[in-house]
Amino acid sequence: AFFCDLRYNKSSRFYEPAMNLRQNIMFGKDGDGMAENRLIGDYPVIGIRPTIDGRRGPLKVRESLEAQTMGMAKNAAKLFEENLRYSNGEPVKVVIADTTIGRVAEAAACADKFRREGVDITLTVTPCWCYGSETMDMDKNTIKAVWGFNGTERPGAVYLAAVLAAHAQKGLPAFGIYGRDVQEADAEEIPEDVKEKLLRFGRAAIAAATMRGKSYLQIGAVTMGIAGSIVNCEFIEEYLGMRVESVDEVEIIRRMSEGIYDHEEFERALSWTESHCKEGWDKNPDFVKRNDEQKQRDWEFVVKMMCIIKDLMNGNKNLPEGREEEAVGHNAIAAGFQGQRQWTDFYPNGDFAEALCNSSFDWNGAREPYILATENDTLNGLGMLFMKLLTGRAQIFADVRTYWSPDAVKKATGYELEGIAKEAGGFLHLINSGAACLDACGEVKDENGNGVIKPFWEMTEADQKACLEATEWCAADNGYFRGGGFSSRYLTRAEMPATMIRLNLVKGLGPVLQICEGYTINLPDEISDKIWKRTDYTWPCTWFAPRVTGEGAFKTAYDVMNNWGANHGAISYGHIGADLITLASILRIPVCMHNVPEEDIFRPSAWNAFGMDKEGQDYRACAAYGPLYK
Numbered sequence: 127a128f129f130c131d132l133r134y135n136k137s138s139r140f141y142e143p144a145m146n147l148r149q150n151i152m153f154g155k156d157g158d159g160m161a162e163n164r165l166i167g168d169y170p171v172i173g174i175r176p177t178i179d180g181r182r183g184p185l186k187v188r189e190s191l192e193a194q195t196m197g198m199a200k201n202a203a204k205l206f207e208e209n210l211r212y213s214n215g216e217p218v219k220v221v222i223a224d225t226t227i228g229r230v231a232e233a234a235a236c237a238d239k240f241r242r243e244g245v246d247i248t249l250t251v252t253p254c255w256c257y258g259s260e261t262m263d264m265d266k267n268t269i270k271a272v273w274g275f276n277g278t279e280r281p282g283a284v285y286l287a288a289v290l291a292a293h294a295q296k297g298l299p300a301f302g303i304y305g306r307d308v309q310e311a312d313a314e315e316i317p318e319d320v321k322e323k324l325l326r327f328g329r330a331a332i333a334a335a336t337m338r339g340k341s342y343l344q345i346g347a348v349t350m351g352i353a354g355s356i357v358n359c360e361f362i363e364e365y366l367g368m369r370v371e372s373v374d375e376v377e378i379i380r381r382m383s384e385g386i387y388d389h390e391e392f393e394r395a396l397s398w399t400e401s402h403c404k405e406g407w408d409k410n411p412d413f414v415k416r417n418d419e420q421k422q423r424d425w426e427f428v429v430k431m432m433c434i435i436k437d438l439m440n441g442n443k444n445l446p447e448g449r450e451e452e453a454v455g456h457n458a459i460a461a462g463f464q465g466q467r468q469w470t471d472f473y474p475n476g477d478f479a480e481a482l483c484n485s486s487f488d489w490n491g492a493r494e495p496y497i498l499a500t501e502n503d504t505l506n507g508l509g510m511l512f513m514k515l516l517t518g519r520a521q522i523f524a525d526v527r528t529y530w531s532p533d534a535v536k537k538a539t540g541y542e543l544e545g546i547a548k549e550a551g552g553f554l555h556l557i558n559s560g561a562a563c564l565d566a567c568g569e570v571k572d573e574n575g576n577g578v579i580k581p582f583w584e585m586t587e588a589d590q591k592a593c594l595e596a597t598e599w600c601a602a603d604n605g606y607f608r609g610g611g612f613s614s615r616y617l618t619r620a621e622m623p624a625t626m627i628r629l630n631l632v633k634g635l636g637p638v639l640q641i642c643e644g645y646t647i648n649l650p651d652e653i654s655d656k657i658w659k660r661t662d663y664t665w666p667c668t669w670f671a672p673r674v675t676g677e678g679a680f681k682t683a684y685d686v687m688n689n690w691g692a693n694h695g696a697i698s699y700g701h702i703g704a705d706l707i708t709l710a711s712i713l714r715i716p717v718c719m720h721n722v723p724e725e726d727i728f729r730p731s732a733w734n735a736f737g738m739d740k741e742g743q744d745y746r747a748c749a750a751y752g753p754l755y756k
Contacts, residue, residue, distance in 0.1 A: 172328065176223060237265060245268065255280060277308060290732075301731065432483065440458065493582060600615045
């Protein structure tokens with residue numbers, strides 16, 4: 127952690143740390159940026175369990191394996207610490223058992239240490255035969271994996287198979303990790319295929335465990351009859367280990383009216399907004415346009431509203447004296463705002479708060495993105511949360527609005543689709559007012575000049591300015607938002623790998639997850655304009671081409687649209703479908719639709735006992751084991 131004085135720079139209107147530390151702390155210039163943990167409760171800890179053949183005797187079997195076994199544990203810990211981060215950017219914490227584990231007494235000592243250290247996730251490692259049920263992790267609350275070394279000197283694979291059988295028999299699912307190629311006994315490097323599975327397990331397990339004990343905060347209630355905004359407490363409690371908190375929207379007005387907000391932050395936020403948020407086009411006819419004075423009041427309202435929503439989620443120790451109750455917040459890891467219609471018919475809309483909360487920066491510089499679902503679509507917000515925890519990146523919330531076929535594009539614009547869009551048989555229009563992160567404009571570039579959505583700890587000041595310059599804030603469409611406000615507007619001008627998901631609830635079945643990997647596409651501006659203007663030209667616009675397979679729900683982009691389970695989608699940078707499948711298996715949520723290659727699917731080994739087809743396995747295993755926290 128870094129602590130330093132902040133100094134206000136009048137020219138940039140940013141608060142800057144003294145001693146030129148600003149780039150390293152606020153913008154992660156060197157890739158080491160971290161943010162404060164906004165939530166109550168420690169982050170989950172990974173515990174490494176080095177198991178060993180317990181036989182001693184004159185041939186010193188155990189003694190001959192000590193260094194190799196503990197070396198595996200240390201190598202695994204190093205891999206996790208160097209490659210996995212918590213959602214605030216901090217490297218994950220890993221602890222190793224004090225000794226190797228050869229008999230039950232050492233397993234008990236390890237379990238005792240792990241309880242003291244707050245371990246939620248365990249990885250058992252071994253190069254050799256061990257006594258399975260004596261050395262296994264028996265804690266029903268930990269998320270488990272076992273790595274068995276592929277070597278010929280000692281049968282690590284035999285222990286792996288034996289202990290996974292014990293896990294299955296006892297109803298304690300565990301992931302099995304076994305390298306494809308035989309290694310020499312003294313090999314210290316971790317093979318690439320093993321690394322991939324270790325990190326996939328680690329990312330998914332950290333995401334699952336991070337949600338435990340946190341809250342989803344709904345501000346308002348059901349929005350325009352959208353099913354995803356009908357909060358299902360049972361699902362959130364039993365599958366995710368979270369609770370639901372509910373606050374009426376009038377609480378925002380009460381806090382505004384009674385001055386229950388951080389006044390210094392509000393003034394700083396308003397000053398930053400006036401300098402960096404460009405006001406855009408007002409599409410409204412003159413007889414309903416708001417004048418400059420009204421718009422200025424709207425700006426003050428929406429900025430104050432965002433400050434208050436952040437306070438509602440995670441509290442604020444800087445609220446006025448005597449407001450200790452409001453200062454504690456709701457420990458919310460995700461939230462949703464109803465808005466339409468009762469709020470937006472009378473008050474400025476929530477688009478500013480939604481878009482900026484979901485982005486990886488605001489007036490405080492780069493910081494961990496919030497998750498704030500527009501229209502209180504809880505299920506889409508939770509999908510965004512899954513992907514933020516897996517990637518550390520800001521997320522997109524959008525309507526899956528329209529399928530555009532090659533023929534329809536040509537008829538409307540005269541343009542013939544090329545590249546990925548042509549291969550997909552068209553593309554989908556992703557657009558909604560509100561909660562798409564500004565990072566999705568595609569103007570942030572990687573070292574090769576490609577558009578990218580970076581983890582927040584890599585966002586520099588130049589990256590933030592690129593997003594702000596690509597975005598304008600249009601006066602809210604009076605047809606949707608009679609109370610005024612502003613909507614973010616940008617065009618995603620980059621071809622980026624992306625994954626779109628949807629979490630759905632089905633009566634009689636429970637939760638299911640849809641996953642679609644694909645690419646954002648960059649159409650010529652004049653073609654984008656012609657198509658964009660056929661819907662709302664004042665909202666952020668992203669064109670998305672699924673990666674098609676020629677079969678089933680992924681035959682073409684049309685089939686993806688036709689099989690999508692709801693009106694909204696949550697979209698993340700990168701092809702992360704395999705990580706999502708692993709996370710879903712931990713949470714016991716079956717995946718009903720995906721285009722992830724079969725060789726990348728990684729689920730607990732017990733799933734193999736539920737049949738030979740991967741999809742059927744998943745449904746049957748999730749039904750048999752049931753919700754993680756029931």
